[in-house]
Amino acid sequence: ADDVTLQLKWVTQGQFAGYYVAADKGFYEEEGLNVTIKPGGPDVAPVQVLAGGAADVMVDWMPSALAAREKGVPVVNIAQPFARSGLNMVCRKETGIEKPEDFKGKTLGTWFFGNEYPLYSWLAKLGLPRDGSAEGVTIQKIGFNVDPLLQKQADCITAMTYNEYWQIIDAGIPESELVVFNYTDEGVATLEDGLYVLEDKLKDPAFVDQMVRFVRASMKGWEYARENPDEAADIVLENDATGAQTEKHQRRMVREINKLTEGTDGTLNMVDYEQTVKTLLSGGSTPVITKVPEGATSTAVTDKL
Amino acid sequence: MAAALLGTVSAYPAAASHGFWAYVLVAWAMAWLSVEELSGLTPQSPLGQRLVALAIPLAFGVWLLILWQLAVVGFGVPRVLLPAPSEIWLRLLSSPQILWEDFRQTFLKAVLIGYALGCGSGFLVAILVDRVPFLRRGLLPIGNLVSALPIIGVAPIMVMWFGFDWPSKAAVVVIMTFFPMLVNTVTGLAAADRIQHDLMHTYAANYLQTLLKMRLPMAMPFIFNALKINSTLALIGAIVAEFFGTPIVGMGFRISTEVGRMNVDMVWASIAVAALAGSLFYGLVTLIERVVTFWHPSVRG
Amino acid sequence: MTEAGTFQTPSRSPFAGLMSGTAGPVIVVVAAIIAIWYLAAVLLNTPFQRDIYQRGGIENPPLAQLVADTLSQPRPVLPAPHQVAEEIWKTTAEKSITSKRSLVYHSGVTLSSTLLGFIIGTGLGIALAIGVVHSRVLDKSLMPWIISSQTIPILAIAPMIIVVLNAIGITGLLPKAMISTYLSFFPVTVGMVKGLRAPEAIQLDLMKTYSSSTAQTLWKLRLPSAMPYLFASMKVGVAASLVGAIVGELPTGAVAGLGARLLAGSYYGQTVQIWSALIVAAVLAAGLVSLIGLTERVVLQRMGMAR
Amino acid sequence: MQPQPADNAARSVIDIAKLSLTFETGDGPVHALSDIDLNIGAGEFVSFIGPSGCGKTTLLRVIADLEAPTGGTISVNGMSPHEARLARAYGYVFQAAALYPWRTIAENIALPLEIMGHSREEQAERVRRNMELVDLDGFERKYPWQLSGGMQQRASIARALSFDPDLLLMDEPFGALDEIVRDHLNEQLLKLWAKTDKTVVFVTHSIPEAVFLSTRIVVLCPRPGRIYDIIDNPLPRDRGLDIRETAEFLKVAHRVREGLRAGHSYDD
């Protein structure tokens, strides 16, 4: 069997259910692949791992992948299992925020590490400077949880539909007290979890073939996860070496994730791609990418599915 | 020699042959020899000595940088993993404004204040623990416990308690620096030998006099040991704490975000500033140590 | 004439025996800390609890209820000691130690890289100190760079180290242990340099009169007189090593270990889980430090240096 | 031998009865002192002499409350040694100099003065006077490790004298000094004693020194350390160095030597 190493963007959780299901259910094996899944973490830059040669393929968000490409690491999108974005901005209602224009003078918490780009584009579109002035917004780098919102240290924070949003709900803040802005609705959505490889590796037909089999099996995994969300969540839990995840949360997460992967065979929708590039180019004074990327996507794999 | 090497490399990037590496090896040997030569020098004037003492590590460092440059270029290491020193240098030159603001946020606020509070409290608690045998037996084990709290566990909690700005980082620094100070001071306070104690005893010196005139001076080498270790720990602590929530300024913030943006040269520029600041800080503490513990055999001889 | 009995031992109260050991004082201090902790938990958790009351339309709840509620929140700002204790109990005693949900299992993972890193780090630290004390070249050229190396934020380069090591095929315990090594060798080096230089001039002169070899002077004079310094530094070093192991668990993909536990707790805002991992880590550290303290006592005793 | 009160009916400064001290070592008990009876009156100059390891230092340390006896009673100035120490009843010269390396010689000598709260000028004046007394003027600003062994010992003597205690406990203070300095300091000490009426307890291993200085000489013998002989010195209080040639002097010295020899097991 061919060895393939997959580097995830984040820790083992329902977000990556498809890959764990494919591994657990033997879909990879059926394709003659021996897949190792490496979980990510707050400081794992999947691009670095890929460039260092410790992984063959990675899950990454398109903004950071395109940024890396412009910085000289030629990563290429070979498939896009997530058709939709799960990124939200969640505010407490008591702050008086009703529409994005009300952000003025407020404190927004976001993740960084490449995840701040969509927000920057959005703010640029709204014409709000990020300098902390009364006319603009104060940006804070938040950790990995929703405490800043709960502790009222931030008025709004970024939250994934499938994860942080539910943590807020679980913490006891009812939906009625929250105002949620969806990035897709605001027209600043960017593509999230896609599969990326190094460009020159695609010159090798054998590698392309491996990736074809890999993506095919992965998509099968996603399909299975959509059909059996609870089982998928259990598989994720089993693979979580920290033993810290809860069943309730993971089952819900897989269901939410399924809404994002629904209706795609993994082929990248070029309209969404163009939309992502447009958003990233409009990042105000510090755009994420400065020019339209070339060759950042490849259909070499998805064509052969 | 170095210039020739660098020239070769830039002419034939990623074309390192065996010959090339032999060349590098020779360069390394020469570096060693030149440092050896330099450290053999003993100029008469104090100024000259100071200069040599500075020149040696610098020469060594320059050779390290050259080697680094050669390795990066020679092996064709991806830039996003490890940039060449030249790139870092360019970045340093081009972004002084950002680096200065980060420095001010992290070093001048979080590190210095946290260091002062952490070392200060460690010292005071050590005195307390030493004075009250009950606490020595009760608090010292607990002190070990608290101070061994891993920063990455503590940092998010501190953010939760003290907010996003520097106070939470200073709190992390306090926790990190507290223990080394405690342990070293307690050890140091026990360093005086019997006859020195007896002498104070014969004067019926009170506790405070014995402390000030004998035990603290005796403890100074140990206390400075802690101050030196802490000077580097404090910096690491503050930077790492910034990984867990911060306003968008600070060395830790810069490092963590720019990695994600693949601006690895910026990351290393920040690291370079951190290393420089830390080294100078350490150097300063060492200088003060030499003045204060001039009598200790390790300084005297 | 006064009795020699003026050298009396302190009067024996019923508690004297209890309080003169270590156990008694520790229990008292721990009790005090727990009391303060409860108080802090109530205070820190109250704002959030008030919001909940407000939402539920409850006005001015009785104090007893407020206290009870603040001490039983599912994700408190500061969990109450009994919540943490309960969690620790559940994740240690009630789980098989091979289970991924067992803190004993995670402690084991962390402990193994801590110890490996600490041993390498102490060895390296001593070796470097010996080099620095004996070679002017090393002293002058290396020492400043050893110091600078410690000012590099390890978390920043840890992922790179691990990526690089992975790329050249080193995986598993060693990369994590190397971060422990990186953090723990430094206190040992600094302390040992001081300790190895601690012998009085006359003691060194004595060795000179025997024209003893450098190794003999090291072995018979410098190392013995460095012992107190070594142990003081090793205590700091082992704590640093644990921090290193935990930090090293993040970029290895947060697979297992107390660090992974801490982070996972942090991602999902499970404060109770964070605190129990923290407490276990701290207990582990305290255990390691007191183990070294014990070794110190035994060694110094056997060397006749403990009076 | 039985305890003898001082000849003059003076107030008793040190009263020791049935005193014993045993050190517990890892290697079994060491009987350092056993069954010591001794009274020392105000204004006396008493020397302890005896073979090395017989307990002279230990006895002095017991008087100074630096060691607790394991049996018997002792009082100093009518108080327990502990109270006497707290009342700063004595000055002590250790067998080793025990100077603090971070203080200059002058600062070392000023140490007890600082602790006992003398004014700055007073300190300076006393330091100057005592450094002159031990012939160390010019070395005020040197550090201990820059001084020869004898100079260090003289500094430690100056330190003990500086605060002018009524009772002086001196443990081989002149051990590292040459004969001339020793003679000189012997005379100085005697003058000081005669003038100020101090009580001195003095450990020495020099027979002529003991005879020259003391009003009484206590000869100790070892294993276990005990009093072998107490010799009243009939020499007049006011003596010059030349008294050492007198027959009276030699007679006392002879008796001391006999006692000392008895404590040794050499067959010469």
Place this chain on the structure above:
Amino acid sequence: MQPQPADNAARSVIDIAKLSLTFETGDGPVHALSDIDLNIGAGEFVSFIGPSGCGKTTLLRVIADLEAPTGGTISVNGMSPHEARLARAYGYVFQAAALYPWRTIAENIALPLEIMGHSREEQAERVRRNMELVDLDGFERKYPWQLSGGMQQRASIARALSFDPDLLLMDEPFGALDEIVRDHLNEQLLKLWAKTDKTVVFVTHSIPEAVFLSTRIVVLCPRPGRIYDIIDNPLPRDRGLDIRETAEFLKVAHRVREGLRAGHSYDD
């Protein structure tokens, strides 16, 4: 005074010419030695005597290559002091005992033997023999701080003797000992010297000791430290303690005392 070769035409062990040494201190230079000329032949027993701080220890340290002279020349066994030290030409007894606190007395005495690579049995045997010589048997397993000052000093003497060096450099080895032990050890040392034909350089501040032991006595005087007088001792090599009462002995002692007194500024 001019340099004098030893009377017997023996091989010269120590040659010192125009030697000087200045310490630089924070407080200005200290001229510890100036213009020293001295030859010591094989088998001689030379004593240095002089006021405290006159440079005796410093001169001995120069011979032992523990201090580098700032002027003049010196050779030991025809080599530089450095080479002589590397050849383990001498045993040194320090003014302070300098025992290692983490070693028992026996282990302290065995230290040089370990370093010079003697076998275990050899070590045990020599330690036993030398501990007996200095009358410390029974204290093998005690630690230095459990010993009296005099016992520590005797241990340090045993340590220097243990490896049987041809040249002995001794810095006030008997300073902290009582007269009887001192006499005893003086005799032992003399016996050892006569039997083994060692060369001994001996610092002391006791005039009788210097006269009793030495073949030559070097009197130093201070500020700057220099040789004031070199006195040949006409006493026969084979002497008993009673020689100290002879007129010859007293004559030499008198000359030494005169020299010593000249180095002091006391007007007594």
